């Protein structure tokens with residue numbers, strides 16, 4: 001059983017450079033979705049009092065990221081348009097168990113996974129774009145620390161609520177599931193599509 005995140009090869013980010021504009025359009029969508037996901041926890045689990053402050057703060061940061069992405073799109077003269085999402089989040093969501101409180105645990109872990117994968121790939125994009133798109137490289141690198149912190153927030157809440165041992169055991173299963181999801185790449189230029197989707 002894998003004990004950690006499967007690493008994205010840097011070739012993925014190289015293959016994404018020609019799609020820099022599209023990734024930025026997608027990022028505005030993803031940040032908005034991330035804010036909404038944090039709010040959904042607050043609406044769905046109002047009795048989880050420990051969630052309120054960290055997730056309110058997290059949602060606020062995601063909205064700030066959304067505004068940053070929109071500003072970057074405007075600065076570059078890129079029209080925002082609705083892009084079909086990669087199947088990544090939906091395929092991860094299919095892994096959630098139906099009954100509570102297992103569903104809550106799984107949802108927190110999937111949220112942490114998406115944040116972790118985002119941080120990893122944003123850093124790879126920043127490295128790949130450093131020479132050719134220095135301003136965009138800075139945009140991507142500017143988000144990395146925050147998304148990595150979000151991962152820690154979701155994992156921290158999961159450990160607090162369910163205990164470390166339960167979290168670690170279920171995380172192993174999620175790592176395995178996520179690796180499988182990424183192997184079934186949709187071949188789209190998206191932050192969370194497969195390892196080398198656009199060679």
Ligand SMILES: [Fe+2]
Pocket residue numbers: 031034061062065143147
């Ligand atoms: Fe974000």
Ligand SMILES: [Fe+2]
Pocket residue numbers: 034062115146147150
């Ligand atoms: Fe985030």
